[in-house]
Amino acid sequence: MVKAKTTAPPRPRNTEPIYAHIVGWGVGLPERTMTNDDLTAFVDTSDEWIKARTGIHERRIANSKETTATLGLKAAQAALNIADILPTDIDLIICATSSPEYIFPSTASVIQAWLGASNAGAFDLSAACSGFVYAVDMAAQSIRSGSITTAVVIGSETFSRVIDWTDRGTAILFGDGAGAVVLSASSIEGGVLSSVLRSDGSGAEMLGIPTVGSIDIADIPTIGVNEGHKMGKMHMNGGEVFKFAIRVIGESITQALDLAGLTVADLKLIVPHQANLRIIQAAARALKVDESLFMCNLDRFGNTSAASIPIALCEAVALGRVVPGDNIAFVGFGGGLTWASMIVQWSDPQSEDRSRLLTRQRREISYRVAWWRARLIRISRQIDDLVRRIRPQRGRMERLRRNMDRSDF
Ligand code: UT7
Numbered sequence: 001m002v003k004a005k006t007t008a009p010p011r012p013r014n015t016e017p018i019y020a021h022i023v024g025w026g027v028g029l030p031e032r033t034m035t036n037d038d039l040t041a042f043v044d045t046s047d048e049w050i051k052a053r054t055g056i057h058e059r060r061i062a063n064s065k066e067t068t069a070t071l072g073l074k075a076a077q078a079a080l081n082i083a084d085i086l087p088t089d090i091d092l093i094i095c096a097t098s099s100p101e102y103i104f105p106s107t108a109s110v111i112q113a114w115l116g117a118s119n120a121g122a123f124d125l126s127a128a129c130s131g132f133v134y135a136v137d138m139a140a141q142s143i144r145s146g147s148i149t150t151a152v153v154i155g156s157e158t159f160s161r162v163i164d165w166t167d168r169g170t171a172i173l174f175g176d177g178a179g180a181v182v183l184s185a186s187s188i189e190g191g192v193l194s195s196v197l198r199s200d201g202s203g204a205e206m207l208g209i210p211t212v213g214s215i216d217i218a219d220i221p222t223i224g225v226n227e228g229h230k231m232g233k234m235h236m237n238g239g240e241v242f243k244f245a246i247r248v249i250g251e252s253i254t255q256a257l258d259l260a261g262l263t264v265a266d267l268k269l270i271v272p273h274q275a276n277l278r279i280i281q282a283a284a285r286a287l288k289v290d291e292s293l294f295m296c297n298l299d300r301f302g303n304t305s306a307a308s309i310p311i312a313l314c315e316a317v318a319l320g321r322v323v324p325g326d327n328i329a330f331v332g333f334g335g336g337l338t339w340a341s342m343i344v345q346w347s348d349p350q351s352e353d354r355s356r357l358l359t360r361q362r363r364e365i366s367y368r369v370a371w372w373r374a375r376l377i378r379i380s381r382q383i384d385d386l387v388r389r390i391r392p393q394r395g396r397m398e399r400l401r402r403n404m405d406r407s408d409f
Contacts, residue, residue: 016187017144017187017189018143018144018145018146018185018186018187019144019185019186019187019188019189019190019191019192020139020140020143020144020183020184020185020186020191020192021183021184021185021186021188021190021191021192021347022136022181022182022183022191022192022344022346022347023082023083023182023183023184023347024079024080024081024082024083024084024085024180024181024182025078025079025082025179025180025181025182025310025313025314025317026074026075026076026077026078026079026080026081026082026179026180026314027074027075027078027177027178027179027180027310027311027314028070028071028072028073028074028075028076028078028156028177028178028179028180029060029071029074029177029178029301029311030060030061030062030063030066030071030176030177031060031063031066032060032061032062032063033058033059033060033061034058034059034060034061034175035047035057035058036050036051036056036057036058036172039171039172042165043165043168043171043172044168045168045171045172050172053276053278054172054173054276054277054278054298055276055277055278055296055298055299056172056173056277056298056299056302056303057299057300058299058300058302059174059175059176059300059301059302059304060175060176060177060301060302060304061160061175061176062158062160062161062176066158066176067101067158068095068097068099068100068101068107068156068157068158068178069101069107069110069111069114069156071156071158071176071177071178071307072095072097072107072108072111072154072156072178072180073111073114073115074178075154075156075178075179075180075307075310076093076111076115076152076154076180077115077363077367078180079152079180079181079182080115080152080182080363081360081363082182083182083184084359084360085150085182085184085359086359086362086363086366087115087116087117087118087120087363087366087367087370088116088117088118088119088366089119089150090115090117090119090120090150090151090152090182091119091120091121091142091148091149091150091151092120092121092122092139092142092148092150092151092152093108093111093112093115093117093120093121093122093123093151093152093153093154094108094122094123094124094125094135094138094139094151094152094153094154095107095108095111095122095123095124095125095135095154095155095156096124096125096126096127096131096132096134096135096153096154096155096156096306097124097125097126097131097154097155097156097157097305097306098126098128098129098131098157098159098162098209098305098306098335099157099158099159099161099162099209099305100124106122106123106124107124107156108122108123108124108154109122109123111154113370113374114367114370114371114374115366115367115370116366116367116369116370116373117152120152125138127199127306127332127334127335127336127338127340128207128305128306128334128335128336128338129273129275129303129305129306129308129332129333129334129335129338130197130273130306130332130333130334130336130338130339130340131155131305131306131332132153132155132179132306132307132308132309132310132330132332133195133197133309133330133331133332133340133341133342134197134332134338134340135153135154135155135306136153136181136183136192136195136330136342137192137195137197137340137342139151139153139183140183140191140192140195143183143184143185144185146185148185149184149185150182150183150184150185151182151183152180152181152182152183153180153181153183153310154178154179154180154310155178155179155180155304155305155306155307155308155309155310155311156177156178156179156180156306156307157176157177157178157304157305157306157307158176159174159175159176159234159303159304159305160174160175160176162209162211162232162233162234163233163234164230164233164234164235167233167235169236169238170234170235170236170238173275173276173302173303174234174302174303174304174305175301175302175303175304176304177301177304177307177308177311178307178310178311179307179308179309179310179311179312179313179314180310181310181313186347188347189345190325190345190346190347191344191345191347192342192343192344193259193260193262193327193343193344193345194256194257194259194260194342194343195256195259195340195341195342195343196252196255196256196259196340196341196342197338197340198248198252198338198339198340199336199337199338199339200336200337200338201336201337203240203244203336203337204336204337205237206236206237206240206241206244206335206337207234207235207236207237207241207334207335207336207337208229208234208235208335209232209233209234209235209335210229210230210231210232210233210235211231211232241334241337242276242278242279244333244337245275245276245279245283245333246279246282246283246286248333248339249272249279249283249286249287249331249333249339250283250286250287252331252339252340252341253270253287253329253331253341254287255341256329256341256342256343257329257343259343260327260343262327262343264287264288264289266327267289267293267327267328267329267343268321268322268323268326268327268328268346269293269294269295269316269321269322269326269328269329270289270293270294270295270328270329270330270331271294271295271309271312271313271316271328271329271330271331272294272295272296272309272312272330272331272332273303273308273309273331273332273333273334274296274297274298274301274302274303274304274308274309274311274312275298275303275308275333275334276298276303277296277298277299280294280296283331295312295313295315295316295321296312297311297312297315305334306332309330309332313330316328322346323346324346324347324348325345325346326345326346327343327344327345327346328343328344328345328346329341329342329343329344330342330344
């Protein structure tokens with residue numbers, strides 16, 4: 001008897017709550033580093049100014065072969081290694097990005113094919129620098145509803161390709177990179193405890209990338225070219241975004257803590273979007289906590305938008321600043337305007353050493369198979385196309401020959 005193929009895991013029949021735990025994490029970083037001094041060669045700025053006003057010393061910049069998808073793939077593969085699962089175990093891939101490869105196909109779909117995650121749905125999520133927190137929340141909600149069991153959430157950006165390098169207000173801030181987490185269903189209490197997602201579209205003109213869309217930006221007085229904003233390039237009202245960020249960080253962390261039934265004293269670490277050291281310092285003052293409660297690595301990576309929280313999270317875990325049982329907070333803020341906070345109880349980490357050799361080898365094989373599969377499908381489509389184009393000609397030739405045979409000469 002042929003068994004019906006089902007794409008969804010069976011829904012739990014009992015009423016036991018399901019928890020969404022982070023069980024894998026990883027980064028994908030460009031190899032090239034650009035220091036503040038390197039920047040001064042083509043931007044009217046100085047190392048002293050950048051360090052003093054932002055805390056940034058250097059950032060990673062993608063080379064011509066590195067893209068939002070290749071960096072995201074690297075991060076996802078590293079996260080799968082820690083989670084010790086196969087790509088075919090993944091039900092859902094969400095890529096939070098504001099610098100996607102294309103409007104569509106989604107960067108998540110490109111990564112899904114490269115991973116060989118043949119049982120996964122995939123989509124991109126656009127919420128600028130809050131995107132990672134939004135995406136983890138979407139994945140966690142899907143897990144808790146029982147509709148999926150495993151999700152990969154990626155934050156990946158190549159902002160170097162959308163920066164207006166003549167604008168020193170933004171050119172000095174951003175860098176490229178990716179971070180990813182694997183979320184998994186569990187009956188053990190913990191994982192994502194609460195989240196607060198917010199948006200205020202009235203601040204749309206403060207931060208954006210006017211690009212291909214359904215409207216002509218020249219027609220919009222506030223975000224049109226009349227304002228000096230360039231098509232396909234990022235623009236930001238730094239001062240206003242700075243004030244907005246300071247206002248929402250403390251507010252939304254407090255709301256997320258309330259929802260989780262916790263207070264700031266219960267937090268082991270806050271992993272904020274890495275925008276500016278002065279924003280983090282002001283947020284610490286607003287929350288009346290020591291600055292050391294905040295994870296900060298923007299000195300080496302700058303602002304990587306949706307990738308900055310998972311990149312900082314991975315470093316915090318590597319440094320032992322987060323251990324199982326710890327309550328931690330994520331907080332993102334940026335274009336939209338959007339902002340989001342989340343409280344997570346850290347789970348038992350599956351260290352790479354415990355990674356079963358067999359699963360590891362199967363993962364490696366599946367990446368290779370996925371690469372060849374995608375290639376072969378593409379080649380077979382090209383052959384199909386060629387044959388389709390040749391066939392009518394052959395038909396015409398045959399008709400011509402038959403007509404000639406029937407004719408008298
Ligand atoms: O990821 C999304 C969220 N983004 C953010 O949260 C970014 C928030 N904004 C910021 O981080 C800061 O507003 C910036 C870093 C963008 C700017 O810092 P600021 O302290 O707000 O500087 P400012 O724009 O008020 O400019 C102060 C001075 C000005 O000179 P005058 O008019 O005082 O003579 C600027 O022309 O600094 C000058 N300036 C610079 N000088 C050297 C502005 N940018 C630069 C620069 N290098 N790159």
